[in-house]
Amino acid sequence: MAGEKLINLNINGKPVEGKQGQTILEVCRGAGIEIPTLCYHPNLSIVGGCRMCMVEVEGSNKLLASCSTPAEDGMVILTHTEKLKEYRRLNLEFLFSERNHICPFCESSGACDLQNLGYEHNMESIRVEYLAPQLETDLSSPYFGLDHNRCILCTRCIRTCDEIEGIHTLDLVSRGGKTVVGVDLHGEFGTSTCTSCGACVQVCPTGALYDKMPSYRGRPQDLESKSTTCPGCGVGCGLTVQTRYEQIIRVIGDEACPINTGHTCRIGRYESISYEAERIQRPRLGAKSDSTDENTVLAKCKTLLSKTKGRKAVIGLTSRATLETGFEAKALLKALGDNAVATLLDVDLPPSTTPCGSYDKIMDADVIWLVDCNPARSAPVLASMVRRQVRKRAAKLIVCSKRRTDLDKYADIKLELTPSDVAKLMAQGFKDKCTDESIVLDSPRKKTLDQCFSGSLKHIVITSDRPDRHGQLQIFPKAELESLKDANLDFFNISVGTNTLGLSAVLGDQLVNRKDFVGKPFGLFIACVGDDMSEALSLTVRQLDAASEATVLLASYESEHNPIADVTLPVSTWWEEGPSHIVNMTGEIREVESILESKAGIRTTAATMRCLTATFDPDLKDGTGELPHGNRAIEDFLKNVWKERKAASNE
Numbered sequence: 001m002a003g004e005k006l007i008n009l010n011i012n013g014k015p016v017e018g019k020q021g022q023t024i025l026e027v028c029r030g031a032g033i034e035i036p037t038l039c040y041h042p043n044l045s046i047v048g049g050c051r052m053c054m055v056e057v058e059g060s061n062k063l064l065a066s067c068s069t070p071a072e073d074g075m076v077i078l079t080h081t082e083k084l085k086e087y088r089r090l091n092l093e094f095l096f097s098e099r100n101h102i103c104p105f106c107e108s109s110g111a112c113d114l115q116n117l118g119y120e121h122n123m124e125s126i127r128v129e130y131l132a133p134q135l136e137t138d139l140s141s142p143y144f145g146l147d148h149n150r151c152i153l154c155t156r157c158i159r160t161c162d163e164i165e166g167i168h169t170l171d172l173v174s175r176g177g178k179t180v181v182g183v184d185l186h187g188e189f190g191t192s193t194c195t196s197c198g199a200c201v202q203v204c205p206t207g208a209l210y211d212k213m214p215s216y217r218g219r220p221q222d223l224e225s226k227s228t229t230c231p232g233c234g235v236g237c238g239l240t241v242q243t244r245y246e247q248i249i250r251v252i253g254d255e256a257c258p259i260n261t262g263h264t265c266r267i268g269r270y271e272s273i274s275y276e277a278e279r280i281q282r283p284r285l286g287a288k289s290d291s292t293d294e295n296t297v298l299a300k301c302k303t304l305l306s307k308t309k310g311r312k313a314v315i316g317l318t319s320r321a322t323l324e325t326g327f328e329a330k331a332l333l334k335a336l337g338d339n340a341v342a343t344l345l346d347v348d349l350p351p352s353t354t355p356c357g358s359y360d361k362i363m364d365a366d367v368i369w370l371v372d373c374n375p376a377r378s379a380p381v382l383a384s385m386v387r388r389q390v391r392k393r394a395a396k397l398i399v400c401s402k403r404r405t406d407l408d409k410y411a412d413i414k415l416e417l418t419p420s421d422v423a424k425l426m427a428q429g430f431k432d433k434c435t436d437e438s439i440v441l442d443s444p445r446k447k448t449l450d451q452c453f454s455g456s457l458k459h460i461v462i463t464s465d466r467p468d469r470h471g472q473l474q475i476f477p478k479a480e481l482e483s484l485k486d487a488n489l490d491f492f493n494i495s496v497g498t499n500t501l502g503l504s505a506v507l508g509d510q511l512v513n514r515k516d517f518v519g520k521p522f523g524l525f526i527a528c529v530g531d532d533m534s535e536a537l538s539l540t541v542r543q544l545d546a547a548s549e550a551t552v553l554l555a556s557y558e559s560e561h562n563p564i565a566d567v568t569l570p571v572s573t574w575w576e577e578g579p580s581h582i583v584n585m586t587g588e589i590r591e592v593e594s595i596l597e598s599k600a601g602i603r604t605t606a607a608t609m610r611c612l613t614a615t616f617d618p619d620l621k622d623g624t625g626e627l628p629h630g631n632r633a634i635e636d637f638l639k640n641v642w643k644e645r646k647a648a649s650n651e
Helices: 024-030 082-098 111-118 158-163 201-204 294-307 322-337 359-364 380-393 421-430 443-453 478-483 500-510 535-547 605-614 631-650
Strands: 008-010 014-019 054-057 077-078 146-148 170-173 182-183 209-213 224-229 238-244 245-251 313-317 340-344 369-370 395-401 412-416 459-464 489-494 522-530 550-554 567-570 579-583 589-592
Touching: 008 024, 014 024, 054 082, 082 111, 158 201, 158 380, 158 550, 201 209, 201 245, 224 459, 224 589, 245 500, 294 550, 294 567, 294 605, 313 322, 313 535, 322 340, 322 500, 322 522, 322 605, 340 500, 359 380, 359 459, 359 489, 369 380, 369 522, 380 395, 395 443, 412 443, 421 443, 421 459, 500 579, 500 631, 522 605, 535 550, 567 631, 579 631, 589 631
Parallel strands: 008 077, 313 340, 313 522, 369 395, 369 459, 395 412, 459 489, 522 550, 550 567
Antiparallel strands: 008 014, 054 077, 146 209, 170 182, 224 238, 238 245, 579 589
């Protein structure tokens, strides 16, 4: 423990070692001594409101809250005396009496901290009068409910909304016995500023906040939990997925993942599992009713290739395709011939195919520039990082966009400038080299900018791959970048799409922009949509299907938006794809685990592509031999690709 001063305490008659700066509660839990809490959470600020963690400290004439009392060298502490047990039990009785905590009717029964503490303290009845006022239940959110009757006012949800998501939709309203958790003061979730990240539900110690979908489908101890990576965007958040009877019951943030430390967004927690569509069970030719065996379908695929020979063949992937699928697509391109290319169906190709930036740089920044991007739409967890840095750590936020963004209301300055103008403005601020008179600023904004450029403040520029309405993707021209190279400035690029960087690294020049094919006739179209059912992707698939002579569709679900393909092959969903890998927007390799078993006869997208490759070219039945095995081998492969690309871009 280099650099950390150790302290020695006596807890319950035994010597315990801790670190200076820890609270009594942290020292006790580090030593395996469990002290009950309700309002405390390790990722939140301390309020000391529930009074369940009180301890006796020698020399103090009163009980002390262990969650908020700093541990000091030489302290003598008692944590489980008869006096403390009686104090905690009486405290629990008051909590049970204040609201309706009739456990058998509660969705969280069996997984409730309040209930568990009642059992631990042998509380079979209470000695005070029940108050239990009849309070409203807010069911306006499509994802979760708020039952004020179950609330103990621990404020965990309020602190989470404020300190983790950075929105502060929740707060206490009214006074005394009428105090409740208010949504935008006196509003409802359905019409509020809530982002539906679900973080408040995850930290609630009772049944006051609960997810609708998993309600009454199993307690956490009855569910099997596995960790995997979120398919929602390129941040690469860790998820813990809870299953029962081969069904996904609940998705929560993985607190062990260093990227999101348990935090998620609406896309990852709710929308990634909200499918109600019918699964495609068998291969088929033509319409839905014409299911047939796989050999017949593969023979038809070979016939389609022969029929379209000499014409361009296109493999359409979604950005959530794994690295393994990318390597199989590369082998399939080789089998299709020199006139074959791949494209991404849901996102545009990024201007930079190498990772740029790290999440730590955002959390360390003093000044954050958002240039022509809206992370709240494309990377919600990253947007929460920006909000936290601005609201809690007093970083300056400068939004530079001619369009409205979700972070405008948190900005110190909103500048309607083009990326080129922003670069000139920054060059002027850092080096006083730009005297462009076209950039006109009023006095308050100029004063704020002068404060940002003064001293040694850390600046970070956040940009995005998503093009503007004019199709512009290049944020800063090289000339402006050269003028800023000595500035105290970092860049962070939001790569739109789950695995865009990984697929571009694997496929290289064979990956082209999808817009190059819309409306232009070509031969064979192999559309690998998997379980992505977004309207934007479906529109692209239909456009490319209309331009092709023949279409082979690899999909998980039936959809009215799917084209009536010449051949349809069922493939697994994201939750059945593992073990596989993706690359997030910072270049980190993230593992995708198999949460559910694939349905009988349904392969992963990568395995289905391997079958097509063997059908078109039997010599490539084992692929191209380029697929690296293991995280270290994949990491070395990616580093070599990115090194070559950076060297080429500097020439």
